[in-house]
Amino acid sequence: MKKEKGVLDAYFIEGMACIGGCIxxxxxxxxxxxxxxxxxxxxxxxxxxxxxxAISILK
Incomplete structure (x- = not known):
């Protein structure tokens, strides 16, 4: 909300994709x-x- 109002004093915003934050x-x-x-x-x-x-399945 602060970003939308132009009053956020930050260069980085971390969003959470998991409800309540990731484990x-x-x-x-x-x-x-x-x-x-x-x-x-x-x-x-x-x-x-x-x-x-995990990496091997990407090849």
């Missing part, structure tokens, strides 16, 4: 054990287990 991210506001368990579950089910695995 453990810079904009993280609050998260409980359920959120962490969902992220852990997703990681267990992911086909790519390492950064190298």
């Amino acid at each position: 453990g991210g810079a904009g993280c506001l609050t998260h409980g054990a359920k959120n962490k368990s969902e992220v852990d579950k997703y990681g267990r089910e992911a086909l790519e287990k390492t950064i190298s695995d």
